[in-house]
Amino acid sequence: EVQLLESGGGLVQPGGSLRLSCAASGFSFSDFAMSWVRQAPGKGPEWVSGISGSGGDIYYVDSVKGRFTISRDNSKNTMKLQMNNLRAEDTAVYYCAKEIVSGGWPLDYWGQGTLVTVSS
């Protein structure tokens, strides 16, 4: 059974940092690209970043470029999102998700999400 478990969310002040983790199990982790998707309260999902199975290809939405860094460790079946210089508008539930097939970021399994709140 595919499982994705996020951790690391919490309350942080504007300008602060957090590191989110996603622990994956139940599938061949290195064979699949992974994404972070966030959803602000009452809003729709917003794709934040994606990383290929090998980790060699990385992409970000413009609003987080230069502030967020995605990474993965295929030996540990984990993915991380380092978030620096956080802003109020980064407040959201952050989900990790895996691709169902290669290309186009179709995301078939999602974690339960971890809440990030940026507030003073």
Add this chain to the structure above:
Amino acid sequence: QSALTQPASVSASPGQSITISCTGTSSDIGAYNYVSWYQQHPGKAPKLMIYEVSNRPSGVSNRFSGSKSGNTASLTISGLLTEDEADYYCASCTTSSTLVFGGGTKLTVL
């Protein structure tokens, strides 16, 4: 990257069919056949219902179907059930290899 455009809401009665549109540009929907659709119930994570315009993941009912013409994609749900009441989001890969979501459509099954 601007969000894809969806109607805010749609409603229908059980047993009827509905179609939700999703309009983008030549830099997203029109560029590739990488359109997906997600269903989201309150408090739950989104669920993939359609990928690559018209493919259904294993376990998704064949009452759900997808199509695309130019810069517009569509999701059709036939034989509506009360359990189909949810928010629906389209998404498309862009020419920058990012993913953009639509604003969402609230489906009410009366």
